[in-house]
Amino acid sequence: GAGVSQTPSNKVTEKGKYVELRCDPISGHTALYWYRQSLGQGPEFLIYFQGTGAADDSGLPNDRFFAVRPEGSVSTLKIQRTERGDSAVYLCASSPPSSSRNQPQHFGDGTRLSIL
Amino acid sequence: GESVGLHLPTLSVQEGDNSIINCAYSNSASDYFIWYKQESGKGPQFIIDIRSNMDKRQGQRVTVLLNKTVKHLSLQIAATQPGDSAVYFCAENINSGGGADGLTFGKGTHLIIQP
Numbered sequence: 001g002a003g004v005s006q007t008p009s010n011k012v013t014e015k016g017k018y019v020e021l022r023c024d025p026i027s028g029h030t031a032l033y034w035y036r037q038s039l040g041q042g043p044e045f046l047i048y049f050q051g052t053g054a055a056d057d058s059g060l061p062n063d064r065f066f067a068v069r070p071e072g073s074v075s076t077l078k079i080q081r082t083e084r085g086d087s088a089v090y091l092c093a094s095s096p097p098s099s100s101r102n103q104p105q106h107f108g109d110g111t112r113l114s115i116l
Numbered sequence: 117g118e119s120v121g122l123h124l125p126t127l128s129v130q131e132g133d134n135s136i137i138n139c140a141y142s143n144s145a146s147d148y149f150i151w152y153k154q155e156s157g158k159g160p161q162f163i164i165d166i167r168s169n170m171d172k173r174q175g176q177r178v179t180v181l182l183n184k185t186v187k188h189l190s191l192q193i194a195a196t197q198p199g200d201s202a203v204y205f206c207a208e209n210i211n212s213g214g215g216a217d218g219l220t221f222g223k224g225t226h227l228i229i230q231p
Contacts, residue, residue, distance in 0.1 A: 004159070033218060042205050042221030043160065059218060091159055095217075102148035102167060102209055105219060107159035 004108035012114045021077040021111045025094030035091040128228040139189040139206035148209040151191045153202045201229045
């Protein structure tokens, strides 16, 4: 079946611009996660959705970052007034509903964001 | 700090040999651990997971060992193949009681398979 889909795969923009990154989770997965991965590092948690609501946004670095999931499926990560330090690969993951809080997260291939 | 780390940034093994990738974690509240494989330009791919009430779990050609006494996690890959070349990450889920499920990743070990 289809995995997690992220678009665009690459995004190049100028400092100060606004960007939106899209994530289509695996069908039926209720939990959705955003991570950011810098070169040579492991992914860093940004935000977690359970259904439509952000259950944990403690990883968002500042108020320029915002994410939504209005219908409990597709999610958009929005970054305002981009800075060169925002350059990274932004990864999305999803996991299925379960009575156990611990389920494997399945990742997309990410959006490589480059801020010039 | 509270983080998951790896002992070696690069591990080189001969094709056909067994590989062991190690990981140390510092948070005793962690109750769930996952190993991921990441190839260049791709997202992390789930390999195997283990819960803190277990000390060993086996999959196809892979085994994960968890030693909670010394906060150590390892991934064993049997009969390593060229397709196993990738960066391997361990990740933990800290049971903070608040329902947060974001994973904490280490920096990764680059596994290189020598022919």
